Amino acid sequence: MRKITRCDCHLHTDNSFDSDTPAEHQVDRAHELGIEYIAITDHCDVLEWSREDIARSNAQAVELDRKYDDLTVLRGIELGEPLQDLDETAKALGLCEYDFVLCSLHNIRGEEDFYYLHPTEKQAQNLLTRYFDELLEMVRWNGFDSLAHMTYPLRYITGRDGVEVDMSPHMPKIQEILATLAANDKALEINTSGMRSEGGFLMPTIEYLKLFRRLGGRYITLGSDAHVPEHISVGMADGIAAAKEAGFDSAAVFVNRRPVQIQFE
Ligand SMILES: [Zn+2]
Ligand SMILES: [Zn+2]
Known part of the structure; x- marks a missing residue:
């Protein structure tokens, strides 16, 4: 089997509310695909997270890392909405070593997850303004390694519901988000889950990757956001092609919260 990617740093297991996949199945599939590094990033939405699930996810990553010599399993977390409860965020980050x-x-303050929203174009513009405002706050807070699926709302607004939105009003804010990430030496995720859904686009798309690069961004991470083994590495070829075209020659994996660059093949 031709290797698609050397790393996939966004995977869920049955320690996430929306996955039934045992961690070992994700690890076995990644190994079968010849992947060298994966990060298990179970959901930790700070408004409703489970201490037990996160501790179990972390322990399983440690245990499964020993299973294959040629596959490193990293202890990750998908920290959702951290600013909406900073006390819980501190507890979650203090619970384990990551x-x-x-x-x-996934949901801006006072709203449901974008998954549940079906805005008109006008409503979408308002939601996006609030989304990018909160995203900028998050990036300024800076307590993380990589920013996941920066254009998440578009997966549903445009990809699923077919509502086209003019992104030009949001570009100054997006530019500030990307410049702040770059200045803080943080990574931007290329999330490939959109490639297997209706929209068929990366989150974010290449224009944002190019902008991040122009603004001095050094690190990108690759994530399939697979909740089942069949989705691991799906869309990665597109993600890597976009990264290369935007001027990146490697993707980062994080070990002990520090970036390690993995060259593209
Ligand atoms: Zn997510
Ligand atoms: Zn995810």
Whole structure:
């Protein structure tokens, strides 16, 4: 089997509310695909996280790392909405040692996850303004390693519901988000899960990767966001091609919260 990617740093297991896949199945599939580094990043949405699930996820990553000599399993977490409860965020980050903290925003303050929203174009513009405001706050807070699926709302607004939105009003804010990430030496995730859903696009798309690079961004991470083994590495070829075209020659994996660059083949 031709190797698609050397790393996949966004995977869920049955320690996430929305996956039934045992961690070992994810690890076995990654090994079968010839992947050298994976990060298990179970959901830790700080408004409703489970101490037990996160501790178990972390322990399983440690245990499964021993299973294959040629596959490193990293202890990750997908930290959701950290600013919406900083006390819980501190508790979650203090619970275990992590290699990798991936940070995401699925629902802006006072709203449900974008998955549940079906805005009109006008409503979408308002939601996106608030989304990128909160994302900028998160990036300024800076308590993470990589920013997950930066254009997450578009997966549903445009990809699923077919509502086209003019992104030009949001570009100054997005530019500030990417410049802050770059200045803090943090990574931007290329999330490939959109490649297997209706929209068929990367999150974010290449124009944002190019902008990040122009603004001095050094690190990108690759994530399939697989909740089942069949989705591991799906869309990665597109993600890597976009990264290369944007000027990146490697993807980062985080070990003990520090980036290690993995060259593209
Ligand atoms: Zn997510
Ligand atoms: Zn995820």
